[in-house]
Amino acid sequence: MNFTLRIWRQKNAEAKGGMVSYSVSGVSADSSFFEMLDILNQQLVDEGAEPVCFDHDCREGICGTCSLYINGRPHGPVKGVTTCQLHMRSFADGETISIEPWRAKAFPIVRDLIVDRSALDRINQAGGYVSVNSGGVPDANSIPVRKADSDAAFDAAACIGCGACVAACANAAAMLFVGAKVSHLALLPQGKVEARERVLKMVECMDDLGFGGCSNTYACEAECPKGISVANIAMMNREFLSSAIRKEKSSPFTGGF
Amino acid sequence: MTRLNAAIPEGPLADKWTAYHSGCRLVSPGNKRKLDIIVVGTGLAGASAAASLGELGYNVKAFCYQDTPRRAHSIAAQGGINAAKNYPNDGDSVHRLFHDTVKGGDYRAREGNVYRLSEVSNQIIDLAVAQGVPFAREYGGLLANRSFGGAQVSRTFYARGQTGQQLLLGAYGALNRQIAAGTVRLFNRRDVLDTVLVEGKARGIIARNLVTGEIERHAAHAVVLASGGYGNVFYLSTNAMGSNVTPVWSAYRKGAMMANPSFTQIHPTCIPVHGDFQSKLTLMSESLRNDGRIWVPLHKKDVERLRKGEVKPSEIAESERDYYLERRYPAFGNLVPRDVASRAAKERCDAGYGVGRTGVAVYLDFADSIKRKGRDTIEALYGNLFDMYRQIVAEDPYESPMMIYPAVHYTMGGLWVDYELMTTVPGLYAIGECNFSDHGANRLGASALMQGLADGYFILPSTISRYLADEIHTPPIETSSPEFTLAAEAVGDRLKKLLNTKGTQSVENFHRRLGKIMWEYCGMSRNEEGLHKALELLAALKEEYRTGVKVPGGLDEFNPELEKAWRVADFIELGELMVQDALQRKESCGGHFREEYQTPEGEALRNDDEFAFVAVWESLMGDEPPAMHKEPLEFLDIKLSQRSYK
Amino acid sequence: MLLSSSIAGKVLMALAGLFLAVFLLVHLGINLLLLSSDGGRAFTAAAEFMATNPVIKIAEPVLFGGFLLHIFFGMMVSGQNRAARPVRYQESNSSETSFLSKYMFHTGIIVFLFLAMHLADFYLIKTGFIAPPEGIAQHDFYSRAMLLFSNRWYSFFYILSILVLGFHLNHAIQSAFQTLGLNHSRYTPALKLAGSAYAIVITVGFSLIPLWIAFIPLTRL
Incomplete structure (x- = not known):
């Protein structure tokens, strides 16, 4: 198969970038999108040009490193897969494919198609965990968890932190990402203990980092490679509201409920 | 040979870890604050170690080449994690898990280490559940188990097909908590290119900032390597694209010895x-x-x-x-x-x-x-x-x-470590897949997650205090010492050399050829003739690489080709060592199958009389070939027998 | 903390929006009285009631407050959202999203312009800020409506605006519930349907009046 690629090139964070056209030929339909880009890069190296930089690592759809905004969609045209699991058979021979980095104020460009997503780490640092130390915890079976709750928590915890939700969102919001972590932990008895503080801290951090707000277009859910539901955003909203209201009476002796 | 003292505690197998634990020297909370530890890698082993050390109060610096710790390749482990909980009541016990693991490894692992691993396994499950890891559950709300290759009991805990992901996110959460608390500082997008020794002790690392290209010096009282396996020496593997041997190899060249490098899991x-x-x-x-x-x-x-x-x-x-x-x-x-x-x-x-x-x-x-x-x-x-x-x-x-x-898929070989997980370089530790310790010649399914987390959460945080107890009077290590300067300059020179080679072939091209050689001659089955051939081919490839590699771009910028160029250079040298190790081991065991040594039915034929040892390789100066030492393996609890799954 | 957060802003907007949605139903109910063939008696009586009842008097500023709150937070959220992506994509987004959900701000602006016109036509006349047209009393809403709808162009723009309002509402109802944290695997699909049904009722209901007036001669009313 042959393709024309229009790729965003940008030397570094400060440099001015632009779209550059390339053509690749002789690509097998069975090869992955990155193997196609490998062929392009091999071509560029052979010509003495600098290869296109893009983020990738596990190439099996789980590490969340890969990004790419392909033909107007994060992770390309196939639903429920990351770019690394996208295969060229999903494109038409001779097609022109546009490839851009993910765009958000909170995701500055590093080089070419690579963006800095450490903002997502910072949100997690604000409270995306259960505060237990390594040791002194109860036996794993001492607290039964309803299977339905455990399954729902897993569905939320399946987030790979790729940031496709932010890239797809008209407002560059990180609500699905944050909602997924908030729900995952709030659904489990182990995480419930500090659920109130967690959601307030994580949302505050998210806002401070310059992500947009949610306008419920659900583009995030449509583009999430792990199919994480917007019900997690609703749950976060709920958790946030009840926590924010109860925050004023945080002492069990002054509030009552 | 004194350097290879594994220092397994005396006493009955089942009491060794408890006895060690209760006798181990400690560092007081006030002194922990004054001690710095570097952890390289943020997978299951690295993230859990950094988090646990941070919780204890040490100053930790954590390094990863990825953009965030959560990307480490532990995330891709699918099947599960073993533990001797015996929740299904099907006859499991710590001893049985220990026995299965040693037997699965074809009797090439240390009894003491594996027994400790089995003991600790239960604590890992408790901790993971407390962290909110959503393991599979039964309708009654309790944890579910499944069976896994090489075992007749159901002892594997799992989270659908994404157990590694969920466990890593648990460890990542613990790490984030410490980053927020200020006990751990994270250095992402860093390649660790050298280990710095001062007066014979590991005192720091040289890292390259992958975004700016800056060569950085980082000092600490102890260095912990948790940089994973080296399966990518085969080019095609289930490892992540960035998985590499470089931190391990830098330690090897500085005197840490490599054990059983040819033990590869297919x-x-x-x-x-x-x-x-x-x-x-x-x-x-x-x-x-x-x-x-x-x-x-x-x-x-x-x-x-x-x-x-x-x-x-x-x-x-x-x-x-x-x-x-x-x-x-x-x-x-x-x-x-x-x-x-x-x-x-x-x-x-x-x-x-x-x-x-x-x-x-x-x-x-x-x-x-x-x-x-x-x-x-x-x-x-x-x-x-x-x-x-x-x-x-x-x-x-x-x-x-x-x-x-x-x-x-996995490399059982790695840096030699003693019972305390310290390499042959004082103050340099290796945990998780990058050490050699617990899986012998073949790792059983669902044991990698167990070992990585056992090392990081529970074993290293205990054992490192024995070494650090002697360091409480050592002031913060300076990065301006001649040792750091020399190491940083050497790293800079080597990078420049790679860029200035200006050959005709891409790094990728060399890597692919290296992989073909390794897979063909040092892969699933090996023989003397093929291994000798591989040595010739690798020597030629190394020479060709020295003059023929083409690395575009510059030094002070984001340059993935330069990163790969360094990694592949290390892989070629590692390949040579693997072949040599495969050559000397004139027996078949576990994943190491020498065609000359097989039973009439085509099964691996061990030679316990001559090869019940860990082959430990020492890098020598200049062009000297590496020297091999032996750590004999003693089996006191387990009776060695032909592994039979019939 | 509560008010400055992106979620709190959205929640207030949603609450105000839901309040406005209820008001729209009441408004529609009264408007539909125009269709009864009593020469506007029922409609005028209802308008009279709305103008004099003390409860409604109190509700009026609340209603304006609701509008202002909804618009204010709409603008604020929209502004923040724009700032969250300073460099835009070259290729416009083609993610699968529900129809027009990305254009809530745009439909909102159109509805706002319509509202301004509507206020000038009725409310500002009622309150005496603007003099009523020749021959129509200050409080005679019936004649006022009949006069406006006798203009085909006015009716056309009226219906068009109501249609845009319908699109706005279609997404708004379920969106508000989502924002308030009410998303349930079993009830949300039904809620979405109810939201769409509500939007259709509002659109058809309000559009019916100019159509009725246009096609049925006044003499028959």
């Missing part, structure tokens, strides 16, 4: 290679073997018809199929250990019974299980794996059997 259930331009292999969890039956056609005529697409696999009659694992190993059937399953697949394909377009694949068939348990049950167990297969191969595994073939 995983039996991977998606077969589809073409020359392929960049990576994808694993299908071993748990699939619980419900999938492995077969090839019994007759060559059917093989031909299948390859030509004249018949569908489902049309081959039951009597015309060869379920070769069930035939050869009736007791374990499809659940034999990985090395056995892999070799059996290779044997069938080499004999001309392989299926698929390339003839290098066997079937993993779910038709019986779907009939027996229903499609919904199979979907609940393996849905994400089936989806992944369909996405990659464009075939529906619910309708047609999966095609699988073995692929490089």
